[in-house]
Amino acid sequence: MELPPDAAFASADSRVRSTAAAGRSIGSMGIVEIPHKTVQRITCMGSGFVGGPTSAVIAYKSDVEVTVVDINADRIAAWKSESLPIYEPGLKEIVQAVSARVHPSQQHDSHESNAASDNVAPVPHVKLLFSTDVDQAIADADLIFVCVNTPTKAHGIGKGSAADLDFVEAATRTIARVATQDKIVVEKSTVPCRTAQSIREILAANAHPGVRFDVLSNPEFLAEGTAIRDLLNPDRIIIGSMPTPAGCRAAATLAGVYEQWVPRERIITMNLWSSELSKLAANAMLAQRISSVNALSAICEATGADVDEVSYACGLDSRIGPQMLKAGPGFGGSCFQKDIFNIVYLSESLHLYEIADYWRAVINMNEHQKQRFTKRIIACLYNNLAGKKLAVLGFAFKKNTSDTRESPAITLVSNFVGERAQVAIYDPRVREDQIWRELINNGSDAEMLKRKVSVCATAYEACVAADAVVVMTEWDEFSNKSTSAVTVRKEERKPLATLNVNTCTSKSTSSQDTGHGASRLLSSPKLDGAASFWVPSRKGAGVVIKDPSNGQIKTFTSQRPSSGSSPSQSPGGVSASPASPPRRLPILQSGSVNVAPDGSLDSLYQFPGEYLTSEGFPTDCEKVQATSKLPPAATSSIDARLHAAEMPDKGATPTRLDWARIASGMRKPMFVFDGRNILDHSKLEALGFRVEAIGKRGTVVSE
Numbered sequence: 197m198e199l200p201p202d203a204a205f206a207s208a209d210s211r212v213r214s215t216a217a218a219g220r221s222i223g224s225m226g227i228v229e230i231p232h233k234t235v236q237r238i239t240c241m242g243s244g245f246v247g248g249p250t251s252a253v254i255a256y257k258s259d260v261e262v263t264v265v266d267i268n269a270d271r272i273a274a275w276k277s278e279s280l281p282i283y284e285p286g287l288k289e290i291v292q293a294v295s296a297r298v299h300p301s302q303q304h305d306s307h308e309s310n311a312a313s314d315n316v317a318p319v320p321h322v323k324l325l326f327s328t329d330v331d332q333a334i335a336d337a338d339l340i341f342v343c344v345n346t347p348t349k350a351h352g353i354g355k356g357s358a359a360d361l362d363f364v365e366a367a368t369r370t371i372a373r374v375a376t377q378d379k380i381v382v383e384k385s386t387v388p389c390r391t392a393q394s395i396r397e398i399l400a401a402n403a404h405p406g407v408r409f410d411v412l413s414n415p416e417f418l419a420e421g422t423a424i425r426d427l428l429n430p431d432r433i434i435i436g437s438m439p440t441p442a443g444c445r446a447a448a449t450l451a452g453v454y455e456q457w458v459p460r461e462r463i464i465t466m467n468l469w470s471s472e473l474s475k476l477a478a479n480a481m482l483a484q485r486i487s488s489v490n491a492l493s494a495i496c497e498a499t500g501a502d503v504d505e506v507s508y509a510c511g512l513d514s515r516i517g518p519q520m521l522k523a524g525p526g527f528g529g530s531c532f533q534k535d536i537f538n539i540v541y542l543s544e545s546l547h548l549y550e551i552a553d554y555w556r557a558v559i560n561m562n563e564h565q566k567q568r569f570t571k572r573i574i575a576c577l578y579n580n581l582a583g584k585k586l587a588v589l590g591f592a593f594k595k596n597t598s599d600t601r602e603s604p605a606i607t608l609v610s611n612f613v614g615e616r617a618q619v620a621i622y623d624p625r626v627r628e629d630q631i632w633r634e635l636i637n638n639g640s641d642a643e644m645l646k647r648k649v650s651v652c653a654t655a656y657e658a659c660v661a662a663d664a665v666v667v668m669t670e671w672d673e674f675s676n677k678s679t680s681a682v683t684v685r686k687e688e689r690k691p692l693a694t695l696n697v698n699t700c701t702s703k704s705t706s707s708q709d710t711g712h713g714a715s716r717l718l719s720s721p722k723l724d725g726a727a728s729f730w731v732p733s734r735k736g737a738g739v740v741i742k743d744p745s746n747g748q749i750k751t752f753t754s755q756r757p758s759s760g761s762s763p764s765q766s767p768g769g770v771s772a773s774p775a776s777p778p779r780r781l782p783i784l785q786s787g788s789v790n791v792a793p794d795g796s797l798d799s800l801y802q803f804p805g806e807y808l809t810s811e812g813f814p815t816d817c818e819k820v821q822a823t824s825k826l827p828p829a830a831t832s833s834i835d836a837r838l839h840a841a842e843m844p845d846k847g848a849t850p851t852r853l854d855w856a857r858i859a860s861g862m863r864k865p866m867f868v869f870d871g872r873n874i875l876d877h878s879k880l881e882a883l884g885f886r887v888e889a890i891g892k893r894g895t896v897v898s899e
């Protein structure tokens with residue numbers, strides 16, 4: 197193992213500077229130019245919210261084979277089953293595609309005739325494996341991602357703020373024990389600054405003779421709910437390495453994996469400690485924005501300012517930007533609080549007490565927001581919750597995930613139970629046992645919980661005879677706002693089968709191709725006439741559409757129209773306005789979403805009948821008009837499969853709530869507490885609700 201002597205190690209930072217000054221690759225995108233090994237097999241230790249999706253996307257986008265291992269056998273069994281252990285939009289489709297994917301050598305040139313591609317049966321090639329055989333997977337891999345959990349310590353010194361590195365150390369020791377050949381070990385878990393040094397020392401001390409390890413830091417920045425989109429189109433890939441020739445070579449090897457789908461300029465290399473700290477810093481800054489806007493929400497409620505308007509106004513300043521400025525009941529999730537505590541602990545360890553106080557304030561504000569919202573609800577309900585029923589809509593910490601870690605709903609529900617209220621919870625994705633576990637772990641008495649709390653299969657059931665509805669998660673189905681950017685009722689779904697592109701107009705408002713939102717399909721609920729969807733203009737991006745009449749998958753790739761060109765029909769029934777000669781759009785394996793044979797399909801794959809939000813959609817898109825050619829009757833089996841894939845836990849349909857129906861069953865006066873500002877208040881007021889929302893003037897001020 198190349199481990200510099202301590203003295204040299206201590207001056208790593210100065211060596212980074214001199215390397216950069218000499219025009220070497222650290223800190224620049226030239227890293228991939230360094231001669232390096234090519235990775236063929238990756239093993240990912242940890243099959244959680246990061247390990248699973250990250251591995252699936254690497255297998256999907258690169259030529260690397262990935263094995264995901266976990267010490268939790270139940271989790272691995274779930275990954276191999278129809279019901280994945282986590283919910284992420286698009287994840288199941290990608291896992292299915294790469295678990296039996298057509299090997300590139302078996303794929304046909306996209307210019308070949310369709311007849312040829314139809315006649316040759318594709319050979320399934322497994323690119324992604326899940327296993328509990330950790331040792332074997334380590335032995336087989338060139339490169340190992342350590343993607344294990346790093347929770348906040350719950351014992352001993354640093355309890356409640358330091359990171360618990362038990363799992364990282366155990367994983368490291370396993371690698372050292374098993375590896376009999378050189379490995380690159382990639383620290384992907386979020387860890388305190390300088391953890392890579394501990395990993396290096398443990399590996400060096402336990403390595404088999406002649407085996408060398410290179411340790412890299414490669415933090416993950418995906419957000420849950422958009423993990424697949426984030427992994428397909430990351431803002432940046434950070435790779436930290438030792439500033440030595442061997443460290444740079446290892447970084448180049450990892451960069452070579454990402455380079456297969458991430459533009460080079462987004463692959464950034466730096467020193468190990470900067471990389472580790474960048475991850476903590478990014479989360480701390482993001483959380484700080486949310487605490488800032490939540491602090492402003494209290495001022496808004498007291499003054500009559502509207503927090504959405506204030507956020508909007510601030511976000512228009514290009515130095516501030518619009519993201520992460522949505523007021524809410526407090527941030528949740530497994531990362532923000534943990535990672536800020538990490539910085540707090542680090543600062544205190546370095547005797548930087550004022551710095552620690554500064555970051556701790558972000559968490560204190562978050563806690564305050566949850567308590568403030570609780571108090572406002574109690575105050576509105578005449579300062580008494582005893583005997584009242586509260587329906588809590590949403591338990592996940594944000595929409596589009598089944599994750600409940602640190603969800604603000606846990607605190608709110610516990611508070612309501614403490615006030616002796618009856619609480620009925622509904623969440624479209626979260627399993628009932630998960631909800632109970634969270635509430636019990638939060639310290640609520642199990643007997644009391646059993647008497648006071650129920651978990652319901654539908655929102656209507658939760659709201660029957662309720663005095664108040666509390667919206668805790670911004671699931672689209674709860675919203676009553678008039679916008680096309682919502683999920684439509686199932687019965688309104690009709691197939692987009694064969695598509696006829698009528699027009700293709702450029703809607704370029706930005707010269708910068710963000711590449712984001714590529715997996716979004718925006719469609720009008722009424723498809724009997726023309727429907728439209730957006731295709732990112734980035735070359736090679738596209739949609740995959742399953743034809744409900746025969747189950748075939750068709751691709752439509754994005755092409756810029758040339759002026760005066762008229763649409764032409766492709767053999768697959770898909771036509772486009774071509775900028776170049778019409779390309780054959782191959783028909784892929786039916787039954788699963790797959791990558792285009794030329795590997796060009798970027799990330800847009802949607803099924804007919806699925807209408808997702810347009811929120812966050814890129815500005816640099818091309819609008820494609822498409823006409824449905826199939827009668828609606830053909831949808832049923834597709835819809836059933838789509839539905840089964842989307843709703844493995846509940847079997848409920850993600851339709852928008854009928855608030856009139858909710859109103860008809862509630863006790864009077866009826867309250868709605870909109871914790872996410874996703875409701876049209878005037879519509880609810882017309883139904884007789886009294887609406888209170890975060891950051892909007894209410895009937896009481898809770899401070």
Ligand SMILES: NC(=O)c1ccc[n+]([C@@H]2O[C@H](COP(=O)([O-])OP(=O)(O)OC[C@H]3O[C@@H](n4cnc5c(N)ncnc54)[C@H](O)[C@@H]3O)[C@@H](O)[C@H]2O)c1
Nearest residue numbers: 242243244245246266267268344345346363367385386416
């Ligand atoms: N959840 C996110 O959105 C997110 C995003 C970016 C970074 N991170 C960071 O990534 C890391 C993983 O997060 P997560 O949410 O995926 O955690 P997780 O708890 O969902 O998954 C971690 C998995 O690692 C497994 N594991 C533990 N020790 C192991 C070992 N020795 N060998 C094999 N498997 C082992 C656990 O059984 C568990 O299934 C954390 O450090 C987290 O801070 C998380």
Ligand SMILES: O=c1ccn([C@@H]2O[C@H](COP(=O)(O)OP(=O)(O)O[C@H]3O[C@H](CO)[C@@H](O)[C@H](O)[C@H]3O)[C@@H](O)[C@H]2O)c(=O)[nH]1
Nearest residue numbers: 416417418419420486520521522524527528529531593594
């Ligand atoms: O404007 C906003 C944005 C988010 N939230 C809340 O903040 C929490 C976190 O949301 P988000 O950041 O979208 O999800 P995470 O999955 O926790 O992702 C964060 O944490 C990950 C783990 O480290 C990082 O990788 C991501 O970059 C970082 O965004 C959730 O409760 C959201 O409801 C708000 O209240 N207002």
